[in-house]
Amino acid sequence: MRTTLWGRIAYILGGLVAALALAAAVLVTMNLRGEDPLPDAADTAWRATPDQIERGRYLALAGNCAGCHTVRGGAPYAGGLGITTPFGTVYASNLTPDVQQGIGSWSAAHFWRAMHNGRSKDGRLLYPAFPYPSFTRITRADSDALYAYLRSVPAAAVPNQPHRLRFPYDTQAALAVWRALSFTPTSFVADPAQPAEWNRGAYLVEGLGHCIACHGSRNVLGATEEKRGLSGGLIATENWYAPSLTSKREASVADWEARHVVALLKNGTAPGGSVMGPMADVVYRSTQHLSDADLGAMAVYLQKLPDSTPQADASPPARRDTATMERGARIYDQRCAYCHGDAGQGASGAYPALAGSRAVNMSTPVNLIQVVRHGGFLPSTSGNPRPYGMPPFGHVLDDNDIAAVLTYVRGAWGNNAPAVTTRDTMQR
Structure with missing residues (x-):
């Protein structure tokens, strides 16, 4: 009886060991797939020019x-x-x-x-x-x-x-x-159906530019979801949202002039928008230094990204609390109207318009909360060496104030984005 019991235990343990060994072998094999042989310890023949x-x-x-x-x-x-x-x-x-x-x-x-x-x-x-x-x-x-x-x-x-x-x-x-x-090691393969300029742009955006690291969504393990492409993603630890580059409701440049896309990457500002937050640092440290040819190639690639814009709906204006809108209007008049205008029209070349702004009307308000609380600053570039910036208001507006003024801005002058709650502001 004891022999039979111990035999069963040994059989089970042996099966577990075998299963673990198989799993380890599969894991090692999957981690080695696509890899080159180990490099030599030294490469003395290699010389840089x-x-x-x-x-x-x-x-x-x-x-x-x-x-x-x-x-x-x-x-x-x-x-x-x-x-x-x-x-x-x-x-x-x-x-x-x-x-x-x-x-x-x-x-x-x-x-x-x-x-x-x-x-x-x-x-x-x-x-x-x-x-x-x-x-x-x-x-x-x-x-x-x-x-x-x-x-x-x-x-x-x-x-x-x-x-x-x-x-x-x-x-x-x-x-x-x-x-x-x-992860599987891979190589860039040019698309023969696309011109050389598009392929150069794809190489820069998908490779060294690693744009998907911010503009892509991530799964529960933190891996970028390649199949969803540059569909936007929350930079969770920085509390900024990198907008979708495939949706015209967010940051798609499909209907921009190519020269304006180049201007945005080179100067940090263009007629259709400007960069702030983490993207301002990218323009300052990286893209402003690239050649016009490479920026043009990136523009061509970005303009041809598959369109993921949601179908337009005829939904009525979002319901808003009257008291919150009145409070937000007062704050806007006191703090914002001098630069952005009484009707959110802004000032060309200086202060962005808020009426009809994609940044204002995005479904997530996280970037707006960051800008109001901490300020919004464009990068200083050779093409825009003294950019206008927005001062921070976090020291004079509390969470309720920020929620109210953003609810007002997102519901005024034809804007129709969801209201901002105090819970939204407390999470940022």
């Missing part, structure tokens, strides 16, 4: 690498910036040629492995806060140029800070599961 270094400098701007890998007042590309995620904080690494802390001991093949496969020099899996799910699309030649440029910047012995992630997200096992479900 001046043209390659300059090309890498340009590509680093296109990818806004300094935006994450340089802290304010710190050495360029020395890392240390904390990137807050729903799972904890990931710290950007040192990319300078320091041998101990940076990539001074890395070969070009090691760097390509990180960009294309999301693995560090020692084989560790990298966290996708480093957007290798997008960078995997860049060419080996561009990866080598980036490597050449980063090896040319001054070395800085700034220690890499350990990530601060909650268990189990701080384990390589959890990251392996994420990668198995969410």
Whole structure:
């Protein structure tokens, strides 16, 4: 009897061990799919040319690498910036040629492995806060140029800070599961049905530009939902919403003139809108430095994105509390009308119109709340060196005031967006 019982237990345990071994094998296989062989420990034959270094400098701007890998007042590309995620904080690494802390001991093949496969020099899996799910699309030649440029910047012995992630997200096992479900190394493949300019724009937007990192939605595991494309997403830890680039109700530029799309990316402002929040930093650090040819290519690509605009409905004006609207109107008259006009008409070239504004009428009010509370500032660019900005009002308006004035703005002058509640403002 005992022998039979122990035999059954051994059989069950053996089955569990076999199942775990099979699962581990599948997990390893899925994490290795599409990967190149391990690079050599050294790449002594590789030498950078001046043209390659300059090309890498340009590509680093296109990818806004300094935006994450340089802290304010710190050495360029020395890392240390904390990137807050729903799972904890990931710290950007040192990319300078320091041998101990940076990539001074890395070969070009090691760097390509990180960009294309999301693995560090020692084989560790990298966290996708480093957007290798997008960078995997860049060419080996561009990866080598980036490597050449980063090896040319001054070395800085700034220690890499350990990530601060909650268990189990701080384990390589959890990251392996994420990668198995969410990442496969790939390459950019030009669409032969599209012109070269469109393909160049696709390469920049989908690859180095990693636009989907903000303008895409994410699943419960934090992976970008590639099939939904640039359909908009909440940057949860920053409390900003990156609007959909496929919906004409949000930030689609399909019906803009191409030159105005270029102006927005180059100057931060255009007749159809302007950039604030995280996008202002992207324009300041990255897109304003790109060539007109590349900006034009990005414009062509963005204008041809599939349209996801919801069907227009004939819904009646949203119901609004009369007292809230009256309170909001008083606040608007006291705080906003001087710049934005009594009828929300704004002032051309200075203060944006609020009447009919897509930013005002979006279903989510999160960006409006941020702007009213913390101010709205365009980037200073060569084409717009002294931009107008909106001062913060969070020190003079409480949550109820902000909800009231935004409810008024979203329901006045023909606008018909949902009212803003105090609960909305308290969550931001």
